[in-house]
Amino acid sequence: MKENKLEKTIIYIVLIIGGLTMVLPFIWMLSTSLKSLNEVFSFPPTIFGDKIVWQNYLKVSDRFPFIKFFFNSLKISIIVVVAQVLTSSMAGFAFARMKFPGKDIIFALYLATLIVPFHVLLVPTFILMRELGWVDTHLSLIVPSLVSAFGTFLMRQFFLTIPESLEEAARIDGCTPFGIFFRIFLPLSKPALATLSIFTYMGIWNDFIRPLVFINTTSKMTLPLGLASMQGLYSTNWPVLMAGTVISLLPILIAFLFAQEYFVKGVTLSGLKG
Amino acid sequence: MTKKLEKIIYNNYFWVAIFLLPNFLGFLIFILLPVLASFGLSFTKWDLLGEINFVGLANYQNLISDSTFWKVLWNTIYYTLGTVPLGIIISLMLAIILNKKIKGVKIFRAVYFLPVISSTVAVAMVWQWIYNPQFGLLNYILSLFNITGPSWLTSTTWAMPAVIITSIWKGLGFNMLLFLAGLQGIPNTYYEAAEIDGAGSWAKFSKITLPLLSPTMFFVIIMSIINSFQVFDQIYIMTGGGPARSTSVLVHYLYQNAFEYFRMGQASPIAYVLFFLVFIVTLVQLRNSKKWVVY
Missing domain, CATH: 4.10.280 (MYOD Basic-Helix-Loop-Helix Domain, subunit B)
Structure with a gap:
């Protein structure tokens, strides 16, 4: 005792x-x-x-539009998360449940790019954005992230665990793949969808190297880039720098306070498939 | 009857197109094409403005004879060796402690998770201030124990360990949570049976916990190593790769080549070295996992 x-x-x-x-x-x-x-x-x-x-x-918000940074980050994150969840789950459904020629080869291509580090894509993506005239616009941060090989893989794996008998009845009743996807698969996949959303959200919200490469104008910066750009102006003015850091962290800390369980569950699920 | 229906509904290319095509187009343009373009670029010389010149293997040859590249490669390995094992041991210990039925688990879990959700840029800036040699928090705490702290981020010896400490601090909660989930999946009956057989704490840990945790461990090790190879944010903010390149890593050198020196062609072989490292780790782990992962 x-x-x-x-x-x-x-x-x-x-x-x-x-x-x-x-x-x-x-x-x-x-x-x-x-x-x-x-x-x-x-x-x-x-x-x-x-x-x-x-x-x-006051000094920080005078020189740096942190509210603007916040809304830039919010806009980009929300669009990317919604798009990635939608494109990933739809393609995941096609890979898990549909038959078409070349399916295995296409899926193997997705798998092969999974282990390619993002930085391999950085320079070619920059050149592509430059050709499209999207450098220094939010399009350069949004469009290349609309699709994710990891997300597609994750959703396919999850859909494979859904028993086929569930959709059989709907199929016999003449339900289209569209209906089966939205009425049966998506409602059953909430945990996987939550995991993918949280990972994508954290990745985009905190992303630094892409905004650093693509964005130059202060008013278009995201929170991390805006914060980093403060460093140039207030290199040793620590009180001002820390005030900026507090402002930049506040939104995600508040989000975490309210949605802690979702964050925890999201991470936990991602580990289980390992 | 059902076979026929199945044929109409499921082999309909119209549906395949609707579900797969948006994703596949994005994949082709923004993932597959850049991967191939990166390979092509590695044989060229281009400053973004002038003409693109084909230079064969020159970029690769430059890299091999470039002493900075070897330094940067070593720094990346140093950073990984410093971050991964220590980070995993500490987070595993914390997870084991938190897994015991104690009060306030949720609060501790949240506290350890705070750095994980914070942006690396913000974390790096706070730690930069903590490491300030004269007025920083760390050297003040060390002075309470009569230790004179080094000038962390401006010392070629201490800059890398400083970055490593920050990274471990930031990543701890994430790995801990994964281990915690793994531990909660181990049935209590195993431990009870072992106790009846008179097993001690160490025997229980090494004969039950570790083997049953091996799938999680496998996942955490791979992810940690791959993430460490790709470190950039904290280096860019805290040291800018200095002093004297003592903290410059592969991605930092890649960034400099492409966006500071405008040597697009020279950046690509560095990216491929990174890819090669990740590939090797994945391969080795996949082979080894068969030996030591118990499913």
């Missing part, structure tokens, strides 16, 4: 130290963002300064 209590105590100590390590950088970010420049460059550092300085936040 006593040993059990000791073990529990050690476990809690480890967890709390670990938890502090996770949270401390966020607290440090928040506290720095509310300090004056003088206070930041004093030793030893304090968690809270003599007085709370809100001006850093």
Whole structure:
């Protein structure tokens, strides 16, 4: 009994130290963002300064349109997620349930590109966007991401687990593949759809290298790129930089607060297929 | 009757076209075409403005004799070796602890997951400030233990470990969650049976937990290695590849070649080296998995 209590105590100590390590950088970010420049460059550092300085936040939003960045990120993420989920599940359905010549070869092509790192595509995609005149527009961030080989693969794998007997009845009643897809397959695939949505959303929302390469105009930047571009102007003004970081993290932290279970389930599902 | 119906409805190319074609067109133009174009580009010399010249294998030869490339390749491997094993061990330990029936699991899980959902750019900026040699949080904490911290990000010795620490911190929660899901899939009866047989904690861990966790482990290892090969964001923000290229990695060098030096043709062979590395890891793991993954 006593040993059990000791073990529990050690476990809690480890967890709390670990938890502090996770949270401390966020607290440090928040506290720095509310300090004056003088206070930041004093030793030893304090968690809270003599007085709370809100001006850093005003300064950031003066020079950088963070609300615009936010809506740019939101627009791009939503369009890409909806499109990717739709194209992936529809093609996944075709691969899982339809017969047509060349199916195996086409699917093998999809599979083969799965292990090609995204960066192999970066330069050719840039050249393509340049030819299309889409550089420095949101189209360059949206259109190449409308389709995902991974998403198609994920949805196909999931659809294969749906028993055929379920659609048989609908088929006999004369239901079209369209009806079967929307009324039987999609409702049964909510977990897979949630996983794909969350992964795509996190990937696009936090994407940095693509906006960095494709976007130049400040008003068209996404949150991560806008944040990075601040670094050039306020290289050592840490209170202002941290205020910008807080603003940029706020939306996704709020989303996580409300939809934590979905995030957790999404990640968990992705691991199960491994 | 059903056979006939099946024929009409399911072998109808009209439906195949509707379901597959939008995806397949996108796949052709934005995935397959760029992959092939990248291969073609690797035999050319082009600065985006002038003419495209065919130069044969010159780009590959340049790369082999380019000492920067070898440095960058080594840095990528160094980063991977630093991030993956340590990241996996810590996240596995945390998952095992969290799997014990303790209070507040949800809170701890959420706390460890916070860095995962945060953008790498934001995380990198916060850590850049934490690593500040005079006024940063880390060196202050170290000074409480009478340790004089190095000037992390401006030291050729410490810059890479600093980036590695940040990456481990950011990725911990993700792997932990995957391990936690794997652990919860192990039936408790196995442990109870082992206890009756008098097995200790280590025996239970090595004979039950590890083998039954091997599919998850396999997935986590592959994903972690592949992700590490492709690291870019935190390097670009925290060090810009410096000091003296001590933190420059493959993708960073690729980015510089293409979008700073405008050597489009030279960027492609670097991309193919990256592809080759990922390919090898996938292949080796697939072969090995048959030996040690218990399904």
